Amino acid sequence: MRNSKMLKVAGMEFRLTANNRAFVIFTILGPFLIAAISILPSYLAMNSGAGNEQSIALVGNAALQAELEPAFEGSQFRVARPAELAGYGSPEDETTLRSAMQDGAIDAYIVLPAIATGSESFRYVTGGGANFQMIGAAEAIVGQVVVSLRLAEAGFEPNEVLSLSRPPGMDVVRLTEGGEQDADLTSALFTALGFTFLLYMTILLYGQSIGASVLREKSSKTVEIMLSSIRSRDLLVGKVLGKAAASLLQYAIWILMSVLFLRVLSPALGLNIQIAGGSEHFGYLVGFFLAAFFLYSSVYAALGASAEDEQHLSQLAWPVIMFLIIPMVMIGAITNNPDGAVPQFLSIFPLTSPIVMFQRLIIGSPEAWEVIACMSLLLLTIAVVALLGAKIFRVGILMTGKRPTAREILRWVRYKG
Amino acid sequence: MLKVTEIRKTFGETIAVDSLSFENPPGEIFGLLGPNGAGKSTTIRMIMNIIAPDSGTIHFQGSPITEDDKNRIGYLPEERGLYGKVTVHDMLVYLAALKGTSKEDAEQAMSPWLERFELSAWRDKKIEELSKGMAQKIQLISAVIHDPEFVFLDEPFSGLDPVSTDVLREAVVDLNRGGKTVFFSTHNMDQAERVCHSILIMNKGNAVIQGSVADVKSRYGKRSVAVEFDGDASFLRGHPAVNRSIEFPRWVELELADGHEPDEVLAALAGRVKVRRFEVLAPSLHKIFVDELGGAKDA
Numbered sequence: 001m002r003n004s005k006m007l008k009v010a011g012m013e014f015r016l017t018a019n020n021r022a023f024v025i026f027t028i029l030g031p032f033l034i035a036a037i038s039i040l041p042s043y044l045a046m047n048s049g050a051g052n053e054q055s056i057a058l059v060g061n062a063a064l065q066a067e068l069e070p071a072f073e074g075s076q077f078r079v080a081r082p083a084e085l086a087g088y089g090s091p092e093d094e095t096t097l098r099s100a101m102q103d104g105a106i107d108a109y110i111v112l113p114a115i116a117t118g119s120e121s122f123r124y125v126t127g128g129g130a131n132f133q134m135i136g137a138a139e140a141i142v143g144q145v146v147v148s149l150r151l152a153e154a155g156f157e158p159n160e161v162l163s164l165s166r167p168p169g170m171d172v173v174r175l176t177e178g179g180e181q182d183a184d185l186t187s188a189l190f191t192a193l194g195f196t197f198l199l200y201m202t203i204l205l206y207g208q209s210i211g212a213s214v215l216r217e218k219s220s221k222t223v224e225i226m227l228s229s230i231r232s233r234d235l236l237v238g239k240v241l242g243k244a245a246a247s248l249l250q251y252a253i254w255i256l257m258s259v260l261f262l263r264v265l266s267p268a269l270g271l272n273i274q275i276a277g278g279s280e281h282f283g284y285l286v287g288f289f290l291a292a293f294f295l296y297s298s299v300y301a302a303l304g305a306s307a308e309d310e311q312h313l314s315q316l317a318w319p320v321i322m323f324l325i326i327p328m329v330m331i332g333a334i335t336n337n338p339d340g341a342v343p344q345f346l347s348i349f350p351l352t353s354p355i356v357m358f359q360r361l362i363i364g365s366p367e368a369w370e371v372i373a374c375m376s377l378l379l380l381t382i383a384v385v386a387l388l389g390a391k392i393f394r395v396g397i398l399m400t401g402k403r404p405t406a407r408e409i410l411r412w413v414r415y416k417g
Numbered sequence: 418m419l420k421v422t423e424i425r426k427t428f429g430e431t432i433a434v435d436s437l438s439f440e441n442p443p444g445e446i447f448g449l450l451g452p453n454g455a456g457k458s459t460t461i462r463m464i465m466n467i468i469a470p471d472s473g474t475i476h477f478q479g480s481p482i483t484e485d486d487k488n489r490i491g492y493l494p495e496e497r498g499l500y501g502k503v504t505v506h507d508m509l510v511y512l513a514a515l516k517g518t519s520k521e522d523a524e525q526a527m528s529p530w531l532e533r534f535e536l537s538a539w540r541d542k543k544i545e546e547l548s549k550g551m552a553q554k555i556q557l558i559s560a561v562i563h564d565p566e567f568v569f570l571d572e573p574f575s576g577l578d579p580v581s582t583d584v585l586r587e588a589v590v591d592l593n594r595g596g597k598t599v600f601f602s603t604h605n606m607d608q609a610e611r612v613c614h615s616i617l618i619m620n621k622g623n624a625v626i627q628g629s630v631a632d633v634k635s636r637y638g639k640r641s642v643a644v645e646f647d648g649d650a651s652f653l654r655g656h657p658a659v660n661r662s663i664e665f666p667r668w669v670e671l672e673l674a675d676g677h678e679p680d681e682v683l684a685a686l687a688g689r690v691k692v693r694r695f696e697v698l699a700p701s702l703h704k705i706f707v708d709e710l711g712g713a714k715d716a
Binding site: 009012020217220221222223224225227230231232398411 | 484487490
């Protein structure tokens with residue numbers, strides 16, 4: 001009987017969640033939205049500047065200018081001819097070059113010192129914001145020419161020395177349980193980014209949705225009539241299960257959409273889009289989502305029951321959101337060194353582990369004991385938080401009139417029945 | 418039969434209910450009365466097994482009340498709310514299902530109630546489209562749709578217009594005539610006086626007065642007279658037969674002092690004012706409530 005009532009609550013919660021326009025819109029647009037805010041910025045950052053030719057001028061040391069001009073050919077730089085700058089004054093004068101830059105005739109200029117081979121650094125003057133990719137490219141070209149000159153001065157054959165000193169490249173191969181496979185690090189990075197954002201957004205949205213649902217039940221006074229039929233704990237579990245069912249439906253649709261896109265649409269359109277790893281990553285995704293969902297839902301349900309209104313709920317939820325934000329803020333550090341000490345800690349600590357361990361499983365190589373420790377701690381924490389959350393929910397849901405302090409909320413845990 | 422024995426509930430330092438005992442005999446309408454904050458809702462929540470008492474016992478039909486007894490009880494809470502996005506039909510079926518009633522039985526039970534409240538046309542409309550009065554009627558239906566033996570109504574008429582109040586009051590009386598025991602909580606003494614067989618007045622978590630309405634009125638009621646007149650009746654303030662008076666320009670209500678009769682007042686009025694109406698008043702629960710709790714009511 002108890003379970004049947006709990007399932008009735010779950011059924012109603014599922015219906016209230018899934019049977020509305022916002023759910024349908026987010027289900028359809030969600031993957032595109034997440035791709036847009038996670039993968040796109042990284043993709044643009046990696047490819048920014050490519051294809052945008054910059055016009056530069058060289059000033060000083062005429063001999064070095066003669067060496068550099070051919071070196072810049074074929075790069076994303078175009079060296080401005082003195083004739084193009086004649087209208088601004090002498091091309092050897094920096095004031096002239098600054099006027100030309102202000103007019104947009106050139107994007108930057110490089111000041112070449114008289115004794116090029118002895119100089120430790122050159123001056124790169126740019127009019128716009130610092131485009132680090134372009135500065136790096138210019139630095140590489142100038143550096144290679146100056147090093148060649150230094151080698152020649154020292155009596156070496158520059159081409160021979162450069163050829164001998166060129167380091168070999170690396171073909172990265174990852175060892176997985178299925179054997180050796182080529183590591184497409186870009187795919188792995190984008191997969192990790194996309195899935196991490198998906199995980200983060202859905203945990204946050206569903207957590208908030210549970211909190212809002214409980215608060216609505218409390219403020220619309222529906223709760224008392226519910227509690228006259230069902231225990232508070234069963235009401236809470238029913239609500240969480242209903243939301244979980246709705247979220248799993250959403251995930252199933254997204255995974256189906258992804259598979260259709262990758263297997264059918266992408267080859268048909270001639271797009272080379274891949275997801276790193278295989279179906280096991282979808283399994284990890286759903287598994288870690290569910291773990292995080294139950295953990296954060298329990299917390300949000302307790303907060304929803306404690307809150308007086310939506311503003312109060314937002315204030316109470318801030319510390320919780322912080323733990324969800326940490327993996328997002330640390331995403332650069334985690335992707336740079338997924339098996340480092342900090343990612344290792346964050347992938348064991350239960351409030352951050354669902355996201356960070358999932359990231360590490362895609363782009364790192366966590367040890368088996370780490371995965372076991374992560375899951376064990378996570379399950380234990382879910383059990384403890386759900387128990388405390390249910391106690392807070394039981395008391396808070398009936399408390400109205402004044403905003404409780406954190407101390408009062410904790411005291412509710414000790415209240416009888 | 419509901420029997421409550423020495424129940425007590427505290428929230429931190431606050432004593433919400435303190436050693437409260439009473440019985441609600443089967444087939445009666447029992448009124449739990451008291452000012453706001455007296456502990457009525459906490460008492461009802463304990464009886465409904467929503468919260469547990471710190472001590473004391475609650476017996477329903479001879480046994481300690483359990484979770485399963487909830488299916489035999491209907492409950493209309495003071496704080497009302499239904500899911501706005503759900504239709505009247507689906508909401509009633511859902512709440513009936515939580516009481517263990519099948520969809521078919523719920524549909525069969527809801528039709529006569531919807532007809533009675535002239536809400537049949539709203540069966541498939543969303544709750545958010547209903548007026549407050551309509552929603553309140555739907556909520557009453559939800560409390561009785563599973564045909565409970567016992568019905569708890571917490572402030573059932575609050576916020577209703579007079580017409581809706583009458584419709585709901587008739588429904589409550591009919592439920593009782595149909596054999597249901599009704600537990601009725603209110604701070605409106607006039608409603609309680611018209612509807613209840615017996616009452617319990619609470620204040621600050623304690624029972625202050627309890628018994629049948631007739632018994633309470635005879636025990637606690639003080640005799641009064643109401644006089645409508647032309648002239649100046651202020652001299653009555655110092656009259657030995659008058660204990661207390663509530664005065665208006667052409668009307669006065671006088672509480673008689675012990676050992677004095679209404680005739681003495683009538684005799685005093687004769688020749689000094691023109692009496693248009695003279696009425697000996699039965700003591701009302703309202704007056705008893707004010708007299709007994711007036712000084713102490715700060716809960």
